Amino acid sequence: MDAVRLIVESRRALTGSEDALQTTAEAWQAYALAQAVGSRLAVSGPPQLRGEALGLTELAGRGCGVLDAPPPLVADLRAAHLTDLGDARKALLELASLLVEVAMSLVALASTAGDEGAYWQCMEAIDAADESRDRVQEMLRRLALTEEEPTPWDAALG
Secondary structure, eight states: OBHHHHHHHHHHHHHTOOSHHHHHHHHHHHHHHHHHHHHHHHHHSOGGGHHHHHHHHHHHHHHHHHSOOOOOOGGGOGGGGOOBOOSHHHHHHHHHHHHHHHHHHHHHHHHTOSSHHHHHHHHHHHHHHHHHHHHHHHHHHHHHHHHHSOOHHHHHHO
8 A cells, every 4th residue: 555545544543533542552553654654765765865764764663662552463554554655755745744643642642641651651752753753854855955956957958
């Protein structure tokens, strides 16, 4: 399945979460998906994105690690269904939106956390979402710069 479809599916599932456990599980799914997209870009994406993509993979992995949610079965893991990145720019735009929604959902969880441990878990996961989104935005910026760069042919024809 392509990245954009999986990201849209994750956004819907996160929005439809009805309780803290479900929200945490969907945040975990979103981080796993960000990790998978980062891995794909690091291996086979445009060369100018590879360093940031590796950083995204690491940060998203940290997001999974701080959340106290049982990992889903492999069959239920959306990231495991990623077969095609598709349009990198569109996938990154959708991923940035998903990460913002994850952070907002975790802010809501933190504000109602019953204990200090749950609160700090949310805070760390929010940081991971924000830093992951920053990496995605940097990749989008680099893609935009690449699209604006004139080719040698443009200069010769200019």
